[in-house]
Amino acid sequence: MRRQLLAIVAFLAAMALVPHLVGSEFWRNWVMMALFYALLGQAWNILGGYGGQFSFGHAAFFGTGAYCSAILHVHYGVNPWIALPAAGMAAGLVGAFIGFLSFRYGLRGSYFALVTLAFAEVLRILANTVPITGKGVGLLIPLDPGAANMQFADRTGYFYLILAFVGLALLLTLWLEHSRFGARLVAVRENEDAARALGVDVFRTKLAAITLSGALAGLGGSYYAQLFLYLDPGIAYGPAISVEALLVPIVGGMGTLFGPLLGSFALHGVSELAKLAFGEAAGLDLALYGVLLVLMVMFMPNGLFGMGRTTLARLLGGGRDA
Amino acid sequence: MVEFQILLPAILNGLTTGAVYALIALGLTLIYGVLHIINFAHGSLLMLAMYAVFFLHAGLGIDPYLALPVVVPGFFALGYLLQRGVIARASHGRDENILLVTLGVSIVIENLARYFWRSDTRTIETPYSFETVDLGVAFIAVPKVVAFAGALLVTLALWWVMSRTDLGRAIRALAKERQGARLVGIDVDHIFAMSFGIGTACVAAAACLLLPSFYVSPGVGHTFVLIAFTVVVLGGMGSFAGALIGGLIIGVTESLCGLYLGESLGQIGIFLIFIAILLFRPTGLLGHRA
Numbered sequence: 001m002r003r004q005l006l007a008i009v010a011f012l013a014a015m016a017l018v019p020h021l022v023g024s025e026f027w028r029n030w031v032m033m034a035l036f037y038a039l040l041g042q043a044w045n046i047l048g049g050y051g052g053q054f055s056f057g058h059a060a061f062f063g064t065g066a067y068c069s070a071i072l073h074v075h076y077g078v079n080p081w082i083a084l085p086a087a088g089m090a091a092g093l094v095g096a097f098i099g100f101l102s103f104r105y106g107l108r109g110s111y112f113a114l115v116t117l118a119f120a121e122v123l124r125i126l127a128n129t130v131p132i133t134g135k136g137v138g139l140l141i142p143l144d145p146g147a148a149n150m151q152f153a154d155r156t157g158y159f160y161l162i163l164a165f166v167g168l169a170l171l172l173t174l175w176l177e178h179s180r181f182g183a184r185l186v187a188v189r190e191n192e193d194a195a196r197a198l199g200v201d202v203f204r205t206k207l208a209a210i211t212l213s214g215a216l217a218g219l220g221g222s223y224y225a226q227l228f229l230y231l232d233p234g235i236a237y238g239p240a241i242s243v244e245a246l247l248v249p250i251v252g253g254m255g256t257l258f259g260p261l262l263g264s265f266a267l268h269g270v271s272e273l274a275k276l277a278f279g280e281a282a283g284l285d286l287a288l289y290g291v292l293l294v295l296m297v298m299f300m301p302n303g304l305f306g307m308g309r310t311t312l313a314r315l316l317g318g319g320r321d322a
Numbered sequence: 323m324v325e326f327q328i329l330l331p332a333i334l335n336g337l338t339t340g341a342v343y344a345l346i347a348l349g350l351t352l353i354y355g356v357l358h359i360i361n362f363a364h365g366s367l368l369m370l371a372m373y374a375v376f377f378l379h380a381g382l383g384i385d386p387y388l389a390l391p392v393v394v395p396g397f398f399a400l401g402y403l404l405q406r407g408v409i410a411r412a413s414h415g416r417d418e419n420i421l422l423v424t425l426g427v428s429i430v431i432e433n434l435a436r437y438f439w440r441s442d443t444r445t446i447e448t449p450y451s452f453e454t455v456d457l458g459v460a461f462i463a464v465p466k467v468v469a470f471a472g473a474l475l476v477t478l479a480l481w482w483v484m485s486r487t488d489l490g491r492a493i494r495a496l497a498k499e500r501q502g503a504r505l506v507g508i509d510v511d512h513i514f515a516m517s518f519g520i521g522t523a524c525v526a527a528a529a530c531l532l533l534p535s536f537y538v539s540p541g542v543g544h545t546f547v548l549i550a551f552t553v554v555v556l557g558g559m560g561s562f563a564g565a566l567i568g569g570l571i572i573g574v575t576e577s578l579c580g581l582y583l584g585e586s587l588g589q590i591g592i593f594l595i596f597i598a599i600l601l602f603r604p605t606g607l608l609g610h611r612a
Contacts, residue, residue, distance in 0.1 A: 054418070101597075101601055102600070102601065105600075105601045105602070105604065106604075107600060107601075107604055110354075110358075110360055110559070111555070111600055111604050113360065114360070114551055114555055114596075114600065115596075115597060115600045115601075117548070117551070118551075118552070118593050118596045118597050118600070119597065121548060121593050122590060122593045122594070122597070125587065125589055125590045125593070126590070129587055239544075243425065247422070247425070250418055250422060251422075254418070282436065282437065283433040283434065283435075283436035283437030283438075284433070284434075284437045285433075286429060286432075286433035286436075287429070287430045287433040287434045287437065289429060289433075290426045290427065290428075290429030290430035290433065291426070291430055293422065293425070293426035293429065294408065294412050294422075294423050294426040294427065294430075295412075297412050297413065297419050297422045297423055297426070298411065298412035298423075301413075301414045301416060301419055
């Protein structure tokens with residue numbers, strides 16, 4: 001545990017230097033967005049990686065956090081810093097609600113995945129029809145720079161904010177790995193019936209995991225709203241976010257502390273590479289991204305983290321095959 | 323209370339749309355039943371088939387219905403090769419990897435379409451596009467009647483293949499017990515690919531039936547695939563009769579919700595049914611306990 005904590009601190013310290021050492025605005029932004037997706041991936045990882053419950057609808061949490069923060073700010077004049085915990089809580093509540101309904105009825109595997117997908121879709125349609133979200137037109141957050149408003153004139157503030165969120169997510173995951181709750185969650189993932197036989201309250205464990213996961217994704221949504229100052233139902237509840245949230249940890253290594261971080265930087269790098277290769281040709285870069293994704297799965301079936309571990313073990317002469 | 327004269331056409335229209343939903347869901351349910359994966363590439367394959375039909379019509383002047391004997395075998399081959407050459411090879415037989423691979427494949431297809439054909443919405447015009455049939459109680463557009471009959475015929479054909487042929491028996495055996503099927507000498511890789519091919523062929527048939535009355539654009543697959551998921555769950559994953567009944571129910575629900583709640587809220591009825599079914603009867607109407 002101490003080694004992992006050290007690794008987290010070292011990573012955060014290295015990242016904290018990025019705004020000072022990296023001269024190009026473009027690369028600073030690049031790291032910032034990679035961190036943002038790492039946060040979403042880490043949120044998914046708690047439920048999907050450690051809990052084994054694959055969600056295809058993390059946009060439901062992300063979007064709720066984003067809308068909650070934006071609506072409180074725009075319509076009720078609430079300061080974004082105060083709206084932030086509210087957004088996290090609202091997203092956590094949505095998680096608890098979806099979890100309560102689906103885990104109560106024992107939905108597992110593909111069924112759970114589809115129900116999360118459906119909830120995100122219901123929320124998207126609702127956001128498209130109720131006036132408070134600005135419907136399809138979207139919601140514009142008025143520009144009012146100042147740290148007190150969570151709007152930073154120079155992007156460094158945004159950088160440190162997302163770094164803080166990622167740090168929080170990493171510490172939370174570290175705690176999870178070493179807590180009784182985490183042990184119960186992994187037991188549920190490995191074998192639900194066996195876990196129940198050992199006295200684990202499966203329902204409550206899963207419910208806590210989805211609530212935590214949702215709240216974390218909600219913080220990401222709140223951050224997104226303040227960063228781009230614009231939301232519409234497609235951005236908030238569309239499938240793109242759900243897909244990113246699950247790709248990042250699966251590519252990086254599910255159920256590992258640093259997997260989502262690795263996956264996020266790798267996927268973000270790949271997509272940047274694809275953009276560099278094809279420049280302005282809209283569509284081709286994403287197509288190449290898809291090809292690289294398939295190749296990644298083909299040659300690294302255990303995720304980047306798994307591959308790193310196996311290679312390292314082999315290099316050190318351990319000879320342990322994963 | 324809405325008048326009967328409005329209600330009945332809405333229901334009939336819903337049934338015709340529902341039949342096409344059923345056809346798309348049929349492919350999905352077959353692939354799910356055998357491979358136990360949710361095929362994310364299903365929607366983009368539908369989109370690809372619709373473009374194939376579109377260009378056959380625009381370039382060679384082939385009527386969408388006459389394109390059926392070309393497009394369906396073509397897409398069967400495409401699906402077979404996709405499973406055998408890409409999905410099986412890349413996924414190492416692990417479920418979450420299959421999911422990623424089909425997701426990757428759909429990203430590739432969709433964005434290539436976006437690159438080559440732009441995001442424009444395209445439609446084709448046939449002499450019968452705006453013809454209607456008088457069913458006594460309501461007028462229904464000709465393409466919709468054809469789509470309804472066509473979807474039922476394809477379902478019947480598929481049912482025949484599944485229950486009467488060696489291929490169908492092998493597929494069902496594989497769906498039930500993978501290890502056992504391998505032990506009695508079934509070529510598992512081949513049958514997996516055949517199932518994927520048939521599933522893709524279903525989508526191609528749906529594309530031929532859809533195009534006279536529907537548009538095509540690179541994102542069109544999304545519209546259908548989410549509904550197809552719903553139909554599959556409603557009918558019971560892996561059940562053919564369930565997919566047919568589920569498709570019809572969803573078609574009518576969409577039509578009626580659109581009538582009562584307006585266009586923008588119309589689809590919400592589908593998803594509420596979806597969630598309710600998942601919660602209260604997750605095995606679906608005709609599904610077996612997993």
